[in-house]
Amino acid sequence: MTRKELHTEFLVAGGGLAGICAAIAAARNGRKVILLQDRSVLGGNASSEIKMHIVGADIHGRRPGARESGLIEEFRLEDAVRNPHRSYSQWDLLLYEKVMGEPNITLLLDTDCIGCAVETSANNQRRIVSVEAVRQSTEETFTIYADSFADCSGDGRLGLEAGADFTVGREAKSQYAEALALAEADQKTLGSSILFTARKYDKPQPFRAPSWVRRFQKHEFKLRAIEGYEYGYWWSEWGGQLDTIKDNPAIRHELLRIALGVWDYVKNSGNHPDSAHWALEWVGAIPGKRESRRFLGAHVLTQQDLQAGVLFPDSVAFGGWPLDLHPPSGIDAVEEWPCSHTHLDSLYSIPLRALSSRNISNLFFAGRNISATHVAFASTRVMATCATMGQAVGTAAALAFPLKEKSIGEHYTGEKITELQQTLLRDDAFLPGLRNQDARDLARIATLSASSETSRGPASQVADGITRELFSNLGPWADGAAHRWESISLPAWIDLTWSTPQSISEIHLVFDTGFERELTLSASDSTTRKVIRAAQPETVSDYDILLDDQVITSVSDNYLRKRVHQLPVALSGRRLRLLVKKTHGVNHARVFEIRAYGHI
Numbered sequence: 001m002t003r004k005e006l007h008t009e010f011l012v013a014g015g016g017l018a019g020i021c022a023a024i025a026a027a028r029n030g031r032k033v034i035l036l037q038d039r040s041v042l043g044g045n046a047s048s049e050i051k052m053h054i055v056g057a058d059i060h061g062r063r064p065g066a067r068e069s070g071l072i073e074e075f076r077l078e079d080a081v082r083n084p085h086r087s088y089s090q091w092d093l094l095l096y097e098k099v100m101g102e103p104n105i106t107l108l109l110d111t112d113c114i115g116c117a118v119e120t121s122a123n124n125q126r127r128i129v130s131v132e133a134v135r136q137s138t139e140e141t142f143t144i145y146a147d148s149f150a151d152c153s154g155d156g157r158l159g160l161e162a163g164a165d166f167t168v169g170r171e172a173k174s175q176y177a178e179a180l181a182l183a184e185a186d187q188k189t190l191g192s193s194i195l196f197t198a199r200k201y202d203k204p205q206p207f208r209a210p211s212w213v214r215r216f217q218k219h220e221f222k223l224r225a226i227e228g229y230e231y232g233y234w235w236s237e238w239g240g241q242l243d244t245i246k247d248n249p250a251i252r253h254e255l256l257r258i259a260l261g262v263w264d265y266v267k268n269s270g271n272h273p274d275s276a277h278w279a280l281e282w283v284g285a286i287p288g289k290r291e292s293r294r295f296l297g298a299h300v301l302t303q304q305d306l307q308a309g310v311l312f313p314d315s316v317a318f319g320g321w322p323l324d325l326h327p328p329s330g331i332d333a334v335e336e337w338p339c340s341h342t343h344l345d346s347l348y349s350i351p352l353r354a355l356s357s358r359n360i361s362n363l364f365f366a367g368r369n370i371s372a373t374h375v376a377f378a379s380t381r382v383m384a385t386c387a388t389m390g391q392a393v394g395t396a397a398a399l400a401f402p403l404k405e406k407s408i409g410e411h412y413t414g415e416k417i418t419e420l421q422q423t424l425l426r427d428d429a430f431l432p433g434l435r436n437q438d439a440r441d442l443a444r445i446a447t448l449s450a451s452s453e454t455s456r457g458p459a460s461q462v463a464d465g466i467t468r469e470l471f472s473n474l475g476p477w478a479d480g481a482a483h484r485w486e487s488i489s490l491p492a493w494i495d496l497t498w499s500t501p502q503s504i505s506e507i508h509l510v511f512d513t514g515f516e517r518e519l520t521l522s523a524s525d526s527t528t529r530k531v532i533r534a535a536q537p538e539t540v541s542d543y544d545i546l547l548d549d550q551v552i553t554s555v556s557d558n559y560l561r562k563r564v565h566q567l568p569v570a571l572s573g574r575r576l577r578l579l580v581k582k583t584h585g586v587n588h589a590r591v592f593e594i595r596a597y598g599h600i
Contacts, residue, residue, distance in 0.1 A: 002140045008034045008106065010397045011131055011146040013113045014153030016044025017054070017383050018367035018390035020095055021071045022150050025394030025427070027104035031401055033394075034144055035105055036133055038112045042095040044154065046383055046521075048088035050288040051195050052234075053522035056384025057320030057347055061518030061530055065471040065478075066320050066347060070429040072387035073561055076519045077536070081559045083521065084533040091521050108142070111135040113153070116161045118360070125361040125407055128162050147404070148397045150364040152390060155245055156293040159365065164357045165296040170374040178303040180323060180342060180375045188328035190378070191240035192248075192287035194255040196232035196263065197523050198278045205279035207267040214261030218271055220334050226266060229278045231523040235338035236262055237290075240328030244292045252287050258331055259283055290326070290368070290381060297371035298409050299353035306348045306376055309475050311433045314417050315349035316392035316424060318432050319385040324378045346475030347432050350380065352412055352420070355393050361407035364393035391429055396420055426595070428467065428510060428562040433477045435465030442504065442596040446496035446576075450485060457486025457590070459494050467510045467592040484512060487580065487589040496576040496594060505570040506597040507545060507553070509578065512538040512590035513561040535559035537585025544581070547573035559584065570598065 012023045015037025023035040045052040054076070057066040067073070075098065083090040099107050115132035128149050133142040151158040159166060169187035171178070224235045236258050239251035263280060266272045299312075303323065323342040327333035354371040357363040365371070366389035368381040379385075397403075399420055400411050412420060421431055422438050438444070443463045450459035462485045470478035485494055513519075514536040522528050535541070536559070545553040545565060550573075553565050576596055580589035 001134070004140055004142050006034060006106070006142055006144045008032045008144065008146045009401055010148055010150070010394070011144055012036065012150045012152055012394070013131070013158040014044070014151065014367065015039065015042040016152060016154065016367060016386070017046055017072065018386040019150070019152035020099060021387045021390030022152055022366055022394035022397070023105050024071055024098060024102055025391045026398040027102040028427070029395055029398035029423070031104060031398045033105045034146070035099060035107050036111050036113055037107070037109050040110055041092045042099060043092055045288045046091070048092050049286050050284055051088050051197065051523055052288050052383070053524065053527060054383045054520045055321065056382055057318060058515070058518060059321060060527065063320060063473055064516040065469050065474055067515045067519065068384045068388050068430070069468070069561065070388065070391050070427060072384055073428070073513065077513060077560055079521050080519060080531070080533050081535050086521060086523065086528065086533065088521070088523070108133065108135065110137050111142070113158045113161065116158060118162055123405070126163070126359060127361045128363060131158065147402050148362040148364065148400065150366060150393050150397065151295070151369065152366045154289060154292065154368055156295060156369045159295050159357065159363060159369070160293065162360050162363060164360045164363055166293045167296060168293055176300070176302045176373055178373060178375045180303055180325065181373070189240045189244055189292065190290035190326045191237040191328055191330040192244060192251055192255060192289045193234055193237045194232070194252070194259045194284040194287055195234070196259055196283040197281045198229045199281045200277050201279060202277070204276045207263060207279070209260055209264035209268070212257060213264055214257045216261055216265040218269065220331070223334070223337050224331070226272065228525060229266065229275050230525050232259060233262065235331065237326060237330030237338065238332065239287070240291070240326070240330065244289055248287065255287050256283070291377065293369055294377055295365050295369055295371055296358050297354045297356050297365070298358050299351050299371060301350065301354050301370070301372035301376040301380065303373065303375040306344055306379055309344070309346035309348045311349045311477070312351035314352040314412060315431050315434070316352045316355065316396065316420060317350040317385070317388040318347050318430060319350060319380050320344060320347040321379045321382045321385060323375055325375070344379070349432055350389060352392070352396060352417070353409060355389055356408040362403050364397060364408065366390040366393045388429065391427070392424060395424055395427065399423060426508070430468065432475055436593070436595070437465065440597055442498070442502050442598065443496055443594050446498055448494065448496060450487060450494040451492045452488040454486040454488060456482045457484055459485050461485055462494065462591055462594045468515055484590050484592040489588060490583070491579060491581045492589045493577050493579045494591065494594070496596060498574050501572045501574050502596070503570045503572050503598045504547065504576065504596050505567050505599055507565045507576070508593065508595035509563045509591065510593035511540045511558070511561050511563070512592060514538050535584040537583065538590050539584050540580050540589060540591065541584050542582035544579040546577040546579060547571055548575055
């Protein structure tokens with residue numbers, strides 16, 4: 001093996017959505033990043049290797065206005081426009097493009113974390129100094145030094161090697177007084193699934209099952225609906241009664257037996273004659289894993305936190321998916337529903353204290369391995385929520401650099417937490433109950449006027465600090481207001497005017513991209529019918545930015561929600577105008593926010 005020594009500022013282990021967002025957020029905020037991924041593609045459970053669609057706080061669109069913004073929205077919008085045919089390989093390539101497009105990121109694919117060096121500082125804090133990694137395909141081992149680290153790997157190999165405190169399994173009711181917890185603790189977890197896709201042909205397609213598949217009877221599906229054939233069934237779950245890490249090979253084989261056995265039942269039982277023209281197109285080779293280790297931070301999220309919709313003072317991410325508990329043995333639990341949903345009355349926040357280790361001073365977490373009980377994890381584990389956590393820890397790592405003498409918790413107090421939250425808001429993250437209070441944003445001191453406005457969409461709302469409509473179902477803090485400028489017709493303009501000339505070098509725009517709907521890549525036809533696989537009709541397409549009547553930027557065919565325009569040189573002026581000429585469908589302009597900066 002060839003040994004290499006690498007140096008960076010932030011190391012991220014795990015290239016799922018949490019790790020991708022952590023790496024990109026840190027890179028865009030000026031830090032050098034190394035991203036380790038043990039597979040050949042990025043995306044984790046959302047990749048072509050597993051094909052799980054991304055869900056989150058909007059619950060498949062059933063909670064309007066709750067869709068995650070920030071980096072995950074950027075990815076979804078790009079995918080909807082560039083990949084209308086729903087190719088998961090195209091999605092893989094988009095994520096690869098996003099990572100490789102950041103000059104501050106070094107990506108190491110097919111590279112496993114196998115160890116780390118930990119030291120105890122003069123103030124008796126344990127911190128990671130370096131990570132050991134191996135890439136067998138190139139016969140290389142790496143020692144990677146960094147200032148801070150994030151374990152976004154799901155199974156938590158980096159945290160394990162560092163000696164970070166963690167737990168596995170289901171807590172007893174007595175430990176956190178959770179109503180949904182068990183009377184006695186155990187080591188069981190949610191299971192894993194192997195999905196498949198199928199295709200309809202113009203003539204019957206036979207299926208001859210291998211001899212080793214599971215054989216199912218009709219009564220075994222009485223609580224598990226077989227609806228549609230194009231996309232395999234999430235409830236074909238198994239293995240939570242075993243060790244989902246150490247027993248993964250056995251779990252994988254059994255899940256293949258189950259997936260093919262379910263398809264054999266569909267095709268050959270006689271109970272689904274309309275499946276005659278359908279044939280398998282793809283069967284996953286890797287289990288989509290739901291749960292393994294959960295690391296412990298200064299705060300452990302509980303059922304009560306989520307059900308109360310707690311807004312923590314160190315809030316850096318949010319969630320809203322139901323408490324979604326499954327029987328560990330999955331499909332073998334014939335007499336149990338495949339899931340039990342406890343819906344939440346409002347969104348909840350996720351504190352930084354649940355995204356950083358309580359005993360390793362420079363270690364962040366993001367994804368399904370964060371500091372949460374089994375019951376709370378049942379909500380926080382879904383991928384869009386994990387993506388918001390990733391953006392949070394990547395931003396936190398960037399702003400805390402260098403993190404030498406203090407722990408993450410010691411650094412992020414008071415004004416530092418406020419700075420982190422305001423940076424996340426600037427980068428289009430959503431933090432319930434918080435709004436833009438950035439003193440550098442010149443829009444906050446401007447006078448706003450527009451060519452026209454509706455009663456629900458006055459021009460003043462582009463500077464009110466909130467970048468989505470706050471539907472009342474989001475939480476008690478939601479005021480029901482639109483929080484956007486809406487013109488009556490097109491073309492339309494909105495002006496920011498100052499009494500004295502301002503030096504402007506950067507302009508931020510946030511457009512409407514239809515948070516009333518679900519937006520995700522899915523192999524499921526029923527899910528996709530609710531999704532617009534194109535530019536969203538509300539989104540501003542063509543626009544100009546003018547300063548004192550001079551066009552300084554002109555854009556056509558925009559389909560993104562967040563646009564940042566950096567001027568080559570700072571310009572001085574008293575009136576900044578956004579002229580909206582065209583949208584992708586609606587007949588009026590919708591703009592949530594305009595920011596203007598002299599410098600960032």
